[in-house]
Amino acid sequence: MTSPGYTPATATHTRYEPTQTETVLARLSPRSTRFPARRHMTNADLQALREAGLASVISSQPRPRIGIYAMVRDGQDPAVRLAVARGLVLRHDWPEAQASVDFTGMTDPATRPQLARLLDAVDRRAIDGIVAMSRTDLTHLNDYYEETLRRIHARGGFLALATAETDI
Template structure:
Protein backbone atom coordinates (compact mmCIF):
# COMPACT_ATOMS: atom_id res chain seq x y z
CA UNK A 1 0.00 0.00 0.00
CA UNK A 2 1.34 3.45 -0.89
CA UNK A 3 0.72 5.05 2.48
CA UNK A 4 2.98 6.97 4.80
CA UNK A 5 0.43 7.76 7.51
CA UNK A 6 -2.93 6.10 7.87
CA UNK A 7 -6.16 6.90 9.60
CA UNK A 8 -7.24 4.58 12.42
CA UNK A 9 -10.16 3.02 10.58
CA UNK A 10 -9.79 0.65 7.63
CA UNK A 11 -10.78 2.01 4.28
CA UNK A 12 -13.14 0.39 1.86
CA UNK A 13 -11.59 -1.34 -1.12
CA UNK A 14 -11.53 0.59 -4.36
CA UNK A 15 -14.45 -0.22 -6.61
CA UNK A 16 -14.83 0.40 -10.30
CA UNK A 17 -17.23 3.28 -10.80
CA UNK A 18 -16.53 4.93 -7.45
CA UNK A 19 -15.99 8.18 -9.29
CA UNK A 20 -18.00 9.43 -12.22
CA UNK A 21 -15.98 8.81 -15.34
CA UNK A 22 -16.32 9.95 -18.88
CA UNK A 23 -17.20 7.06 -21.16
CA UNK A 24 -15.34 8.18 -24.25
CA UNK A 25 -11.78 8.76 -25.29
CA UNK A 26 -10.71 12.30 -24.50
CA UNK A 27 -8.13 14.35 -26.30
CA UNK A 28 -5.78 16.47 -24.20
CA UNK A 29 -6.90 20.06 -23.82
CA UNK A 30 -3.41 21.46 -23.47
CA UNK A 31 -2.42 24.22 -25.81
CA UNK A 32 1.03 25.75 -25.93
CA UNK A 33 2.66 25.97 -22.54
CA UNK A 34 -0.43 25.99 -20.36
CA UNK A 35 -4.14 25.39 -19.96
CA UNK A 36 -6.66 27.48 -21.91
CA UNK A 37 -7.04 30.55 -19.72
CA UNK A 38 -10.85 30.79 -19.63
CA UNK A 39 -11.53 27.13 -18.88
CA UNK A 40 -8.69 26.92 -16.35
CA UNK A 41 -10.00 29.99 -14.55
CA UNK A 42 -13.52 28.53 -14.43
CA UNK A 43 -12.26 25.22 -13.06
CA UNK A 44 -10.13 27.06 -10.49
CA UNK A 45 -13.18 29.10 -9.41
CA UNK A 46 -15.29 25.94 -9.03
CA UNK A 47 -12.56 24.23 -7.00
CA UNK A 48 -11.96 27.27 -4.78
CA UNK A 49 -15.71 27.67 -4.15
CA UNK A 50 -15.76 24.07 -2.87
CA UNK A 51 -12.84 24.85 -0.54
CA UNK A 52 -14.50 28.03 0.75
CA UNK A 53 -17.84 26.27 1.32
CA UNK A 54 -16.28 23.44 3.30
CA UNK A 55 -13.99 25.71 5.35
CA UNK A 56 -16.94 27.95 6.32
CA UNK A 57 -18.96 24.91 7.42
CA UNK A 58 -16.07 23.58 9.51
CA UNK A 59 -15.34 26.99 11.06
CA UNK A 60 -19.01 27.40 12.02
CA UNK A 61 -18.83 24.29 14.20
CA UNK A 62 -15.21 24.76 15.33
CA UNK A 63 -13.88 21.65 13.60
CA UNK A 64 -10.21 21.56 12.59
CA UNK A 65 -9.56 20.84 8.91
CA UNK A 66 -8.26 17.33 8.20
CA UNK A 67 -7.01 16.47 4.74
CA UNK A 68 -5.46 13.70 2.75
CA UNK A 69 -2.25 14.55 0.91
CA UNK A 70 -2.18 12.88 -2.49
CA UNK A 71 -0.09 12.68 -5.61
CA UNK A 72 -0.05 10.66 -8.79
CA UNK A 73 3.27 9.34 -10.04
CA UNK A 74 4.58 7.14 -12.80
CA UNK A 75 5.58 3.59 -11.82
CA UNK A 76 9.02 3.68 -10.21
CA UNK A 77 8.94 7.43 -9.59
CA UNK A 78 9.61 8.79 -6.08
CA UNK A 79 6.57 10.69 -4.69
CA UNK A 80 8.60 12.66 -2.12
CA UNK A 81 9.00 15.92 -4.08
CA UNK A 82 5.33 16.18 -4.99
CA UNK A 83 4.23 15.21 -1.48
CA UNK A 84 6.53 17.93 -0.07
CA UNK A 85 4.57 20.44 -2.16
CA UNK A 86 1.34 19.23 -0.58
CA UNK A 87 2.89 19.46 2.90
CA UNK A 88 3.73 23.12 2.26
CA UNK A 89 0.02 23.81 1.66
CA UNK A 90 -1.00 21.91 4.79
CA UNK A 91 1.57 23.76 6.91
CA UNK A 92 0.71 27.19 5.48
CA UNK A 93 -3.02 26.69 6.07
CA UNK A 94 -2.50 25.04 9.48
CA UNK A 95 -4.47 21.95 8.54
CA UNK A 96 -3.95 18.41 9.79
CA UNK A 97 -2.76 15.78 7.30
CA UNK A 98 -4.58 12.64 8.42
CA UNK A 99 -3.55 10.56 5.39
CA UNK A 100 -0.55 10.79 3.07
CA UNK A 101 -0.75 8.58 0.01
CA UNK A 102 -0.09 8.25 -3.70
CA UNK A 103 -0.95 6.16 -6.70
CA UNK A 104 1.81 4.95 -9.01
CA UNK A 105 -0.45 4.17 -11.94
CA UNK A 106 0.54 7.05 -14.17
CA UNK A 107 -2.19 9.06 -15.90
CA UNK A 108 -5.07 6.63 -15.59
CA UNK A 109 -8.76 7.21 -15.00
CA UNK A 110 -9.15 8.61 -11.46
CA UNK A 111 -11.96 6.09 -10.84
CA UNK A 112 -9.46 3.25 -11.17
CA UNK A 113 -6.85 4.55 -8.71
CA UNK A 114 -7.04 2.69 -5.40
CA UNK A 115 -5.52 5.36 -3.16
CA UNK A 116 -7.66 8.15 -4.61
CA UNK A 117 -10.69 5.94 -4.00
CA UNK A 118 -9.46 5.47 -0.43
CA UNK A 119 -9.45 9.26 0.03
CA UNK A 120 -12.99 9.49 -1.35
CA UNK A 121 -14.06 6.89 1.20
CA UNK A 122 -12.32 8.83 3.97
CA UNK A 123 -14.28 11.96 2.96
CA UNK A 124 -17.53 9.98 3.01
CA UNK A 125 -16.76 8.66 6.51
CA UNK A 126 -15.81 12.11 7.83
CA UNK A 127 -12.20 11.08 8.45
CA UNK A 128 -10.95 13.90 6.21
CA UNK A 129 -12.59 16.97 4.73
CA UNK A 130 -10.56 17.38 1.57
CA UNK A 131 -7.66 16.37 -0.62
CA UNK A 132 -4.46 18.34 -1.17
CA UNK A 133 -2.63 17.59 -4.43
CA UNK A 134 0.43 19.19 -6.00
CA UNK A 135 -1.33 20.09 -9.25
CA UNK A 136 -4.44 19.31 -11.25
CA UNK A 137 -2.47 16.70 -13.21
CA UNK A 138 -2.55 14.57 -10.05
CA UNK A 139 -6.24 14.25 -10.85
CA UNK A 140 -6.35 14.56 -14.64
CA UNK A 141 -4.92 16.53 -17.55
CA UNK A 142 -8.33 16.22 -19.25
CA UNK A 143 -10.80 19.01 -18.45
CA UNK A 144 -13.89 16.81 -18.52
CA UNK A 145 -12.38 14.18 -16.21
CA UNK A 146 -10.97 16.81 -13.85
CA UNK A 147 -14.32 18.60 -13.69
CA UNK A 148 -16.27 15.39 -13.04
CA UNK A 149 -13.81 14.43 -10.31
CA UNK A 150 -14.31 17.83 -8.66
CA UNK A 151 -18.07 17.20 -8.80
CA UNK A 152 -17.62 13.75 -7.24
CA UNK A 153 -15.56 15.21 -4.38
CA UNK A 154 -18.15 17.97 -3.88
CA UNK A 155 -20.99 15.41 -3.87
CA UNK A 156 -19.28 13.68 -0.94
CA UNK A 157 -19.02 16.98 0.96
CA UNK A 158 -15.30 17.47 0.39
CA UNK A 159 -12.90 19.67 -1.50
CA UNK A 160 -9.72 19.56 -3.54
CA UNK A 161 -6.98 22.13 -3.11
CA UNK A 162 -3.79 22.40 -5.09
CA UNK A 163 -0.24 23.53 -4.39
CA UNK A 164 -0.16 24.97 -7.93
CA UNK A 165 -2.89 26.71 -9.89
CA UNK A 166 -4.77 24.98 -12.69
CA UNK A 167 -2.82 27.13 -15.15
CA UNK A 168 0.58 25.70 -14.18
CA UNK A 169 2.03 22.19 -14.41
Template sequence: MREAVLSRAVERLAATGTPVRVGRYTLVEPGQDPACRLAETQAVVDRLSWQAPITTFDSTGMTDPAIRPQMARLYAAICRNEIHGIVAVSRTDISTFSCVYADTLTAIQARGGFLALARHETAI
Protein backbone atom coordinates in the same frame (compact mmCIF):
# COMPACT_ATOMS: atom_id res chain seq x y z
CA MET B 1 -15.72 26.65 -8.72
CA ARG B 2 -13.09 24.47 -6.99
CA GLU B 3 -11.85 27.42 -4.95
CA ALA B 4 -15.39 28.47 -3.97
CA VAL B 5 -16.16 24.97 -2.67
CA LEU B 6 -12.85 24.94 -0.79
CA SER B 7 -13.51 28.36 0.74
CA ARG B 8 -17.03 27.45 1.87
CA ALA B 9 -15.85 24.18 3.41
CA VAL B 10 -13.00 25.82 5.33
CA GLU B 11 -15.29 28.63 6.54
CA ARG B 12 -17.90 26.11 7.70
CA LEU B 13 -15.30 24.10 9.61
CA ALA B 14 -13.80 27.23 11.17
CA ALA B 15 -17.25 28.37 12.32
CA THR B 16 -17.71 25.13 14.22
CA GLY B 17 -14.14 25.07 15.57
CA THR B 18 -13.37 21.89 13.64
CA PRO B 19 -9.77 21.44 12.49
CA VAL B 20 -9.46 20.91 8.74
CA ARG B 21 -8.33 17.35 8.01
CA VAL B 22 -7.04 16.43 4.58
CA GLY B 23 -5.46 13.64 2.67
CA ARG B 24 -2.21 14.57 0.93
CA TYR B 25 -2.09 13.02 -2.54
CA THR B 26 0.03 12.91 -5.64
CA LEU B 27 0.15 10.89 -8.82
CA VAL B 28 3.48 9.62 -10.12
CA GLU B 29 4.69 7.40 -12.90
CA PRO B 30 5.58 3.82 -11.97
CA GLY B 31 8.97 3.81 -10.22
CA GLN B 32 8.97 7.58 -9.65
CA ASP B 33 9.64 8.83 -6.10
CA PRO B 34 6.65 10.84 -4.81
CA ALA B 35 8.61 12.54 -1.99
CA CYS B 36 9.16 15.93 -3.66
CA ARG B 37 5.55 16.27 -4.74
CA LEU B 38 4.27 15.18 -1.33
CA ALA B 39 6.56 17.78 0.26
CA GLU B 40 4.69 20.44 -1.72
CA THR B 41 1.40 19.20 -0.31
CA GLN B 42 2.86 19.27 3.20
CA ALA B 43 3.83 22.91 2.69
CA VAL B 44 0.16 23.73 2.06
CA VAL B 45 -0.91 21.80 5.15
CA ASP B 46 1.69 23.58 7.27
CA ARG B 47 0.92 27.05 5.88
CA LEU B 48 -2.80 26.68 6.57
CA SER B 49 -2.41 24.85 9.90
CA TRP B 50 -4.44 21.89 8.65
CA GLN B 51 -4.09 18.29 9.77
CA ALA B 52 -3.13 15.54 7.33
CA PRO B 53 -3.94 12.11 8.76
CA ILE B 54 -3.54 10.46 5.35
CA THR B 55 -0.58 10.82 3.01
CA THR B 56 -0.66 8.69 -0.08
CA PHE B 57 0.06 8.44 -3.78
CA ASP B 58 -0.81 6.40 -6.82
CA SER B 59 1.92 5.22 -9.15
CA THR B 60 -0.37 4.29 -12.00
CA GLY B 61 0.61 7.09 -14.30
CA MET B 62 -2.16 9.07 -15.98
CA THR B 63 -5.10 6.72 -15.51
CA ASP B 64 -8.71 7.52 -14.76
CA PRO B 65 -8.84 8.81 -11.16
CA ALA B 66 -11.99 6.72 -10.61
CA ILE B 67 -9.94 3.51 -10.81
CA ARG B 68 -6.85 4.56 -8.83
CA PRO B 69 -6.62 2.64 -5.55
CA GLN B 70 -5.40 5.49 -3.36
CA MET B 71 -7.83 8.00 -4.81
CA ALA B 72 -10.59 5.52 -3.93
CA ARG B 73 -9.15 5.37 -0.41
CA LEU B 74 -9.42 9.16 -0.14
CA TYR B 75 -12.98 9.16 -1.49
CA ALA B 76 -13.91 6.61 1.20
CA ALA B 77 -12.18 8.64 3.92
CA ILE B 78 -14.19 11.71 2.90
CA CYS B 79 -17.41 9.68 3.03
CA ARG B 80 -16.51 8.45 6.55
CA ASN B 81 -15.71 12.06 7.57
CA GLU B 82 -12.13 11.08 8.43
CA ILE B 83 -10.94 13.87 6.16
CA HIS B 84 -12.64 16.92 4.69
CA GLY B 85 -10.69 17.18 1.47
CA ILE B 86 -7.67 16.33 -0.63
CA VAL B 87 -4.51 18.38 -1.15
CA ALA B 88 -2.68 17.69 -4.41
CA VAL B 89 0.20 19.51 -6.05
CA SER B 90 -1.61 20.43 -9.25
CA ARG B 91 -4.56 19.47 -11.38
CA THR B 92 -2.27 17.06 -13.25
CA ASP B 93 -2.34 14.86 -10.15
CA ILE B 94 -6.00 14.41 -11.00
CA SER B 95 -5.95 14.53 -14.80
CA THR B 96 -4.57 16.48 -17.73
CA PHE B 97 -7.97 16.11 -19.41
CA SER B 98 -10.37 18.90 -18.50
CA CYS B 99 -13.49 16.75 -18.59
CA VAL B 100 -11.94 14.05 -16.37
CA TYR B 101 -10.67 16.73 -13.97
CA ALA B 102 -14.16 18.29 -13.80
CA ASP B 103 -15.79 14.88 -13.26
CA THR B 104 -13.35 14.15 -10.43
CA LEU B 105 -14.05 17.49 -8.77
CA THR B 106 -17.75 16.67 -8.98
CA ALA B 107 -17.14 13.24 -7.43
CA ILE B 108 -15.11 14.72 -4.56
CA GLN B 109 -17.72 17.41 -3.93
CA ALA B 110 -20.58 14.89 -4.12
CA ARG B 111 -18.94 13.07 -1.22
CA GLY B 112 -18.83 16.33 0.75
CA GLY B 113 -15.15 17.04 0.16
CA PHE B 114 -12.95 19.61 -1.51
CA LEU B 115 -9.74 19.72 -3.53
CA ALA B 116 -6.95 22.12 -2.64
CA LEU B 117 -3.94 22.60 -4.91
CA ALA B 118 -0.39 23.59 -3.98
CA ARG B 119 0.05 25.29 -7.36
CA HIS B 120 -2.25 27.55 -9.34
CA GLU B 121 -5.04 25.78 -11.19
CA THR B 122 -3.31 26.29 -14.54
CA ALA B 123 0.15 25.18 -13.35
CA ILE B 124 1.54 21.74 -14.12
Protein backbone atom coordinates in the same frame (compact mmCIF):
# COMPACT_ATOMS: atom_id res chain seq x y z
CA MET C 1 -8.79 5.43 -50.16
CA THR C 2 -10.41 2.01 -50.00
CA SER C 3 -9.10 -1.44 -50.76
CA PRO C 4 -10.72 -3.57 -53.48
CA GLY C 5 -13.99 -5.05 -52.32
CA TYR C 6 -14.32 -2.70 -49.35
CA THR C 7 -16.83 0.11 -49.31
CA PRO C 8 -18.61 1.82 -46.46
CA ALA C 9 -21.74 -0.06 -47.53
CA THR C 10 -20.04 -3.49 -47.20
CA ALA C 11 -18.19 -2.72 -43.96
CA THR C 12 -19.24 -4.86 -41.05
CA HIS C 13 -20.46 -2.92 -38.07
CA THR C 14 -18.90 -4.12 -34.86
CA ARG C 15 -20.65 -3.57 -31.59
CA TYR C 16 -18.56 -2.42 -28.67
CA GLU C 17 -19.01 -4.61 -25.60
CA PRO C 18 -17.64 -3.23 -22.34
CA THR C 19 -14.93 -5.26 -20.70
CA GLN C 20 -15.56 -6.98 -17.40
CA THR C 21 -13.42 -4.36 -15.63
CA GLU C 22 -15.38 -1.49 -17.18
CA THR C 23 -18.64 -3.14 -16.15
CA VAL C 24 -17.46 -3.60 -12.55
CA LEU C 25 -16.16 -0.02 -12.36
CA ALA C 26 -19.46 1.31 -13.71
CA ARG C 27 -21.34 -0.60 -11.01
CA LEU C 28 -19.02 0.64 -8.27
CA SER C 29 -19.42 4.26 -9.32
CA PRO C 30 -22.64 5.60 -7.79
CA ARG C 31 -25.13 6.89 -10.32
CA SER C 32 -25.32 10.22 -8.48
CA THR C 33 -21.70 10.89 -9.49
CA ARG C 34 -22.33 10.41 -13.21
CA PHE C 35 -22.79 13.88 -14.55
CA PRO C 36 -24.54 14.93 -17.73
CA ALA C 37 -22.50 16.42 -20.53
CA ARG C 38 -21.98 20.15 -20.16
CA ARG C 39 -19.99 22.79 -21.89
CA HIS C 40 -16.25 22.40 -21.72
CA MET C 41 -14.87 24.39 -18.84
CA THR C 42 -11.73 26.48 -19.09
CA ASN C 43 -8.90 26.21 -16.59
CA ALA C 44 -10.16 29.41 -14.94
CA ASP C 45 -13.69 27.92 -14.66
CA LEU C 46 -12.26 24.76 -13.12
CA GLN C 47 -10.20 26.78 -10.64
CA ALA C 48 -13.32 28.74 -9.64
CA LEU C 49 -15.25 25.47 -9.18
CA ARG C 50 -12.47 24.01 -7.02
CA GLU C 51 -12.12 27.17 -4.93
CA ALA C 52 -15.90 27.36 -4.37
CA GLY C 53 -15.85 23.83 -2.93
CA LEU C 54 -12.89 24.73 -0.73
CA ALA C 55 -14.55 27.92 0.54
CA SER C 56 -17.76 26.04 1.30
CA VAL C 57 -16.02 23.51 3.55
CA ILE C 58 -13.64 26.03 5.15
CA SER C 59 -16.57 28.26 6.15
CA SER C 60 -18.01 25.47 8.30
CA GLN C 61 -14.76 23.71 9.25
CA PRO C 62 -11.87 26.22 9.73
CA ARG C 63 -9.28 23.48 10.45
CA PRO C 64 -10.27 20.66 8.09
CA ARG C 65 -8.60 17.26 8.35
CA ILE C 66 -6.57 16.59 5.23
CA GLY C 67 -5.55 13.66 3.10
CA ILE C 68 -2.52 14.35 0.90
CA TYR C 69 -2.53 12.77 -2.54
CA ALA C 70 0.08 12.31 -5.26
CA MET C 71 0.06 10.33 -8.49
CA VAL C 72 3.31 9.33 -10.17
CA ARG C 73 4.48 6.86 -12.78
CA ASP C 74 5.66 3.46 -11.61
CA GLY C 75 9.24 3.84 -10.37
CA GLN C 76 8.99 7.62 -9.95
CA ASP C 77 9.72 9.10 -6.50
CA PRO C 78 6.67 10.95 -5.10
CA ALA C 79 8.67 12.76 -2.39
CA VAL C 80 8.72 16.17 -4.09
CA ARG C 81 5.00 16.12 -4.92
CA LEU C 82 4.14 15.08 -1.35
CA ALA C 83 6.47 17.72 0.14
CA VAL C 84 4.91 20.53 -1.90
CA ALA C 85 1.39 19.42 -0.94
CA ARG C 86 2.44 19.04 2.70
CA GLY C 87 3.85 22.59 2.57
CA LEU C 88 0.37 23.90 1.68
CA VAL C 89 -1.12 21.94 4.60
CA LEU C 90 1.47 23.39 6.99
CA ARG C 91 0.95 26.98 5.73
CA HIS C 92 -2.77 26.70 6.51
CA ASP C 93 -2.19 24.84 9.81
CA TRP C 94 -4.50 22.03 8.71
CA PRO C 95 -4.13 18.68 10.50
CA GLU C 96 -2.90 15.95 8.17
CA ALA C 97 -4.74 12.65 8.52
CA GLN C 98 -3.02 10.54 5.86
CA ALA C 99 -0.91 10.64 2.73
CA SER C 100 -1.59 8.41 -0.27
CA VAL C 101 0.28 7.79 -3.51
CA ASP C 102 -0.88 6.05 -6.67
CA PHE C 103 1.91 4.67 -8.86
CA THR C 104 -0.43 4.27 -11.83
CA GLY C 105 0.72 7.12 -14.02
CA MET C 106 -1.85 9.14 -15.94
CA THR C 107 -4.90 6.88 -15.87
CA ASP C 108 -8.59 7.56 -15.38
CA PRO C 109 -9.02 8.90 -11.82
CA ALA C 110 -11.80 6.33 -11.27
CA THR C 111 -9.22 3.51 -11.53
CA ARG C 112 -6.77 4.69 -8.86
CA PRO C 113 -6.94 2.74 -5.59
CA GLN C 114 -5.36 5.37 -3.31
CA LEU C 115 -7.56 8.16 -4.65
CA ALA C 116 -10.55 5.87 -4.06
CA ARG C 117 -9.33 5.36 -0.47
CA LEU C 118 -9.21 9.13 0.09
CA LEU C 119 -12.68 9.60 -1.44
CA ASP C 120 -13.95 6.89 0.90
CA ALA C 121 -12.36 8.74 3.83
CA VAL C 122 -14.23 11.89 2.76
CA ASP C 123 -17.45 9.83 2.64
CA ARG C 124 -16.83 8.54 6.16
CA ARG C 125 -15.93 12.07 7.36
CA ALA C 126 -12.49 10.82 8.39
CA ILE C 127 -11.07 13.70 6.34
CA ASP C 128 -12.64 16.90 5.04
CA GLY C 129 -10.50 17.48 1.98
CA ILE C 130 -7.72 16.33 -0.31
CA VAL C 131 -4.54 18.31 -0.98
CA ALA C 132 -2.33 17.69 -4.03
CA MET C 133 0.59 19.50 -5.60
CA SER C 134 -1.21 20.17 -8.88
CA ARG C 135 -4.23 19.12 -10.86
CA THR C 136 -2.01 16.76 -12.87
CA ASP C 137 -2.01 14.53 -9.78
CA LEU C 138 -5.64 13.93 -10.72
CA THR C 139 -5.67 14.41 -14.50
CA HIS C 140 -4.59 16.84 -17.18
CA LEU C 141 -7.90 16.41 -19.06
CA ASN C 142 -10.47 19.09 -18.22
CA ASP C 143 -13.53 16.80 -18.47
CA TYR C 144 -12.08 14.18 -16.10
CA TYR C 145 -10.85 16.90 -13.75
CA GLU C 146 -14.29 18.51 -13.62
CA GLU C 147 -15.91 15.13 -12.96
CA THR C 148 -13.42 14.40 -10.18
CA LEU C 149 -14.04 17.81 -8.58
CA ARG C 150 -17.78 17.22 -8.67
CA ARG C 151 -17.32 13.77 -7.10
CA ILE C 152 -15.31 15.26 -4.26
CA HIS C 153 -17.84 18.07 -3.74
CA ALA C 154 -20.79 15.63 -3.87
CA ARG C 155 -19.19 13.79 -0.95
CA GLY C 156 -18.98 17.03 1.06
CA GLY C 157 -15.23 17.43 0.57
CA PHE C 158 -12.87 19.74 -1.24
CA LEU C 159 -9.67 19.70 -3.25
CA ALA C 160 -6.86 22.15 -2.48
CA LEU C 161 -3.88 22.51 -4.81
CA ALA C 162 -0.43 23.96 -4.15
CA THR C 163 -0.45 25.33 -7.71
CA ALA C 164 -3.34 26.89 -9.63
CA GLU C 165 -5.01 25.16 -12.57
CA THR C 166 -3.51 27.77 -14.88
CA ASP C 167 0.03 26.83 -13.76
CA ILE C 168 0.02 23.44 -15.46
